[in-house]
Amino acid sequence: MTLSDEVRIALDGKWRHVREKSRTELAGLDLAFDHDLTLDQARERTFAQLKELVPTGVPAAGFKTEHGGGGDPGMAVTGIEMLAQFDMSLMVKAGVQWGLFGGAVANLGTERHHALIPQIINLDLVGCFAMTETGHGSDVQSLETTATFDQATGEFVIDSPTPGSRKDYIGNAGKHASVAAVFAQLITRGERHGVHCLLVPIRDEHGADLPGVTTSDCGHKGGLRGVDNGRIVFDGVRVPRENLLNRYGTVDEGGAYTSPIEDTNRRFFTMLGTLIRGRVSVGGSAGAAAEVALSIAGRYALKRRQFGPDADTEVLLADYRMHQRRLLPLIARSYAYRFAQNQLVARMHKLQNIDGPPTDDTAQQQRELEGRAAGLKAMGTWHASRAIQESREMCGGAGYLSENRIATLRDDVDVFTTFEGDNHVLLQLVAKEMLTAYGQEVGGLDPVGMVRFVAGTVTDVVKERTAASQLIQRLIDARPGGDEHDLLDRGTQLELFEDREQHVIETAARRLQRASKAEPEEAFEIFNNAQDHVIRVGRVHIDRVVLEAFTAGIARCEDEDAADLLRDVCSLYALSTIEEDLAWFMGHNRLSDQRAKVITSEINALLDKLRPHLLTLVEGFGVPESTLDAAILRD
């Protein structure tokens, strides 16, 4: 086995078999995006491709065996992620159908709904996930669509009472979905019970809107031409009482509402929490797209020569310091996020335990998982946008041509920073998890609800590590003294990340605590003045989680040469992350001016060290050759 193989095995992680299978299986399908198709043709082609995925087992993987699924959530999200390396539109459509729509039915529904799952898997029933409204995206609790129970007929009546309550940007709603999982304010006997989800048929078998339903098309977008995003307006649409996905709240024939979770907020966040796979998939898929772009840009840097010492000797792009500075830290970050993503998927898989017996109360772990999924989605999608953009520029004018793949990835990945929640809102969610003494009566995602519950003390937040904690603590304890070369020591890096997180959290908490007894207006003001600080909590937390995951991933790597290489990549990730926030480390006396200056030369030394391994590093991503079919890489 080559070093690339060993690196790839380390990066592939636990669902390596799924990745390997996808690499060959998907390469056998005809998935290359065709820009000459009209919007309508592109959508039909993507839909046709979706059908070809059914036999791969990926669509079934995320559902319980007893429902006809594969009982393997890890496989489900890994399989979706792999699609992103072939075509992002296909990845999104698959994610909508099996992840979001299927996930809502599986997780929010009960037995009578679970019977639909086989049809969802094999595409006999195509659905959409109608959560976002024109007026509210990330603030799901404020959705305005209503589902009012009509006791006389035993039906729910679905309405879009305001222009802002129109369902918007809904994947599959433009054309292919016949049913929508509609999130709406549940009203029965004149009382509101918060947001619930109902199955609402929207189109007949000929694709025409059903009575009271008005769908429309979102039209052209910045990318994702194969996805039919659409809008839905409901005017008195009636569905049987049984269409309520009633695992967390049910309405009986007489209109009485009952729920196993009394607190409305807690119920809402519990429901949302079951849908975590969407965020996990979005983060992972954006990362997969970035890997494709970096693989193309990396190979191009090893092929393209420009300028040089004299007229006859042109130099490879990869040998220019500036080019190394642009390319290698992005590759290192992609490695880091992949290790973190693998860890996230493994934890999600374990916690969801979908085919296993009921487990003890896992509320704490579930909240941690949600925070990580949100934070990694935010940081990972931003990284992907940045890496793909830089890859485009690193390929010059050629990078702008569709035949070289990167421009399309760039267009497609753009919306991932918004999908499944705006990144800034998600980082606030992470911060909230870190900052609040999250109790039964936890506040919503609203700013005031958040500051109300800031914990009295946050001293132990960072120390309370799980999984990898022993290894991490050992490294931190073993770190050398403060001489200037200690910045390459993993323990020193971990300690710097941890210490920064702890400080940022403590100071943010101190600023917010004043709000805990204030009136709403004033509490909002206090929150708002600290908002950039709060979001920073989320960022530095994820930086630390990622470095720990990378460290743990290296510890699991069985090949010593691969582990050595990964150690340097990890240091490049750590040091370039520190470099980006250097003013903080200096201003807070975590790094002296002298040590701060060493960072840049240490990074340059790492670039020199990693340069000979550039091809190995991009091969390590394991991007299938067929998806690297960029004209600039052909001879």
Next chain:
Amino acid sequence: MTLSDEVRIALDGKWRHVREKSRTELAGLDLAFDHDLTLDQARERTFAQLKELVPTGVPAAGFKTEHGGGGDPGMAVTGIEMLAQFDMSLMVKAGVQWGLFGGAVANLGTERHHALIPQIINLDLVGCFAMTETGHGSDVQSLETTATFDQATGEFVIDSPTPGSRKDYIGNAGKHASVAAVFAQLITRGERHGVHCLLVPIRDEHGADLPGVTTSDCGHKGGLRGVDNGRIVFDGVRVPRENLLNRYGTVDEGGAYTSPIEDTNRRFFTMLGTLIRGRVSVGGSAGAAAEVALSIAGRYALKRRQFGPDADTEVLLADYRMHQRRLLPLIARSYAYRFAQNQLVARMHKLQNIDGPPTDDTAQQQRELEGRAAGLKAMGTWHASRAIQESREMCGGAGYLSENRIATLRDDVDVFTTFEGDNHVLLQLVAKEMLTAYGQEVGGLDPVGMVRFVAGTVTDVVKERTAASQLIQRLIDARPGGDEHDLLDRGTQLELFEDREQHVIETAARRLQRASKAEPEEAFEIFNNAQDHVIRVGRVHIDRVVLEAFTAGIARCEDEDAADLLRDVCSLYALSTIEEDLAWFMGHNRLSDQRAKVITSEINALLDKLRPHLLTLVEGFGVPESTLDAAILRD
């Protein structure tokens, strides 16, 4: 007049009349991009729009009156820039035809070529600018296409001797151009004379390739669907001797080559220097596109409400601290770059003096102008990409829909960082201008040529200011002592920018000086190790140029209220620029930890102060209402 009007007048600058005319005149044409068109239809539509521009006078503006032009280069680039606010494809096609192709004929040709200019203006002669090759983009001196003089027939023979010598990404070459201005290595009597430009017919009146010419289409791109980028391969294509654009080098009937500039390098860079308008237009147009995106995002922030102190009170996006932090510094930077762009255009206009009598030797001013044009193009196009991307994200999922304009701007502007030279290469060019004792025998753009000529001393580089220098020096001299509030003082800001530039240049020069006597390989090594430092010279130089231009622009503003507002915007630009490089200012003892910490709170205070003026600020851009026709801004 409203405050917005006064601000707009200040920003409009000297060619305000051109801007005002374009705003109404272009709004009267049907220029909104239609995403439903096929690639071919989109190109035909853009070409049809191009014809509608002829009567506006903008196409003629850039040519001498005696050649049938308008004698107003400032109007030419301002007019092109305004097109970018309506449709970027149209801007690019206009820039190619009248700026690049027409500019080559006007500036590199002589009388016999100038006779063509009226046909170029009115589109009877459509051309393309065939400089870039598959193998060489930014390194123009290494182009491989040859133009060999055949004494027997008195013709030049044009050849593409290698696969890399294919002309590539050439606008108008995909379909509409009948003639190409071809840059090629001139060979006569077996001797090479460097890159020259020749007019080569490529298509007959039916659009078919002429004998020996093979054109092809670059196909789909990341954006700019209305532009027909293409490739051209030449195989023994013969053109009369007179087709050489022979202002800077001519070949007589006997094949003897003569040139008014003996040194090959100097001749080459003089020729390139006459084509400066392309870079000026690209930078300005990217800025104009960013203004459209920020105008949409700014207005949306004043309309869209999310979350809030309680369920009934949702808060405007514009009132969130994080949103202000994302939006307002980008607006401030767009203001700053517009003032710098106006100054650049005014200097270019004055120096080109196209209808005036011959002037004294302006070589020094010309080099300065080229450095600024290159640097502002680089920094301005990166800013535009970033501002448009952030605007997209600030509009959430709606920002991704083509109906809201921003996604298309984002796709179209992407390649501007590569157009007219890769931004990193351009910043190296700026650095070279700052670092070298630029003499008659100046080296090329190649790294070794560059380090060979690093000046013995660079002490006075920054001090040698032109135009605005008295005002700037007065402000610097009048700055208060180092108390913590002095960071809002313009003199203090200017001094910080100037001091940083001086230090970065001096230290870079010191690193490079070792190379002046080294062998090529070693000299390259020394350059390469310092490459990130060299590029940083270009960045910090442009930061200073921009701050000075903003300062000078405020001094020219006649309305006191507008000037007051602009002063705050300028401080926001200055402080957010310092904040982005804070580690440098701290590490080099330019800002104490204490003063460094004040930066963030001063920025937040400026955000509070500017928030009530958000609408005024975006209205100040003067983006025509018709180009702001985004669905999310309609009621």
